[in-house]
């Protein structure tokens with residue numbers, strides 16, 4: 001990995017300029033983002049606001065969820081230089097709130113938990129006032145791995161349930177709906193602010209969505225995001241329905257009635273969308 005790029009803007013950048021600034025800094029520091037790897041529809045808006053969701057532990061996932069555009073296959077060994085590059089890039093971007101996610105590394109004994117710990121610690125060392133949200137994989141439900149991330153004290157830990165139980169086996173092939181609920185329950189029980197997210201438009205019913213909301217709330221999770229699934233490529237699951245804004249508004253009300261303190265519900269919502277507002 002090349003030397004950290006130290007280009008720092010002298011003037012107030014416009015949205016467009018911020019977008020290209022983020023693009024340059026990410027590229028020059030050879031970092032990955034879920035914005036790019038996941039083909040996120042909000043990339044131009046978020047980068048235009050000078051923020052991004054960084055993806056650690058490489059860009060190849062050991063799983064192949066049917067909704068996800070991230071490359072899957074045999075990943076390379078974790079690159080420890082990524083930790084320093086990320087901590088310095090966040091400082092360079094003058095981020096007040098950083099969202100970090102990762103591919104799932106079922107190939108590593110701890111699922112990459114220690115790499116997560118070192119990353120969070122180093123970001124906090126280099127960026128003393130920063131708040132951090134970590135969107136973590138399920139670590140196959142490994143409690144020691146979950147505790148390693150909790151030990152690093154990010155400000156919010158999120159883990160996405162992604163879809164309703166009935167669709168989970170087909171959409172999240174290597175994941176498990178009940179295991180994801182157990183992961184959320186363990187995080188919430190540690191006192192951490194806990195967040196989860198689902199996508200709709202994969203063929204689920206309103207009753208199934210309501211049941212999923214209750215299941216997630218029962219874990220102690222307090223923040224929920226609900227967005228419209230969009231097909232990133234023809235290899236991915238097809239969209240069963242495009243839902244109207246009224247439907248998202250109705251789901252937000254149901255979510256607040258179920259007891260979530262924050263419910264972000266709109267077609268463009270993704271788990272890290274406007275995440276700084278959840279702190």
Ligand code: SF4
Nearest residue numbers: 061063065068070104
């Ligand atoms: S675990 Fe699934 S959603 Fe996450 S990066 Fe891998 S394929 Fe995508």
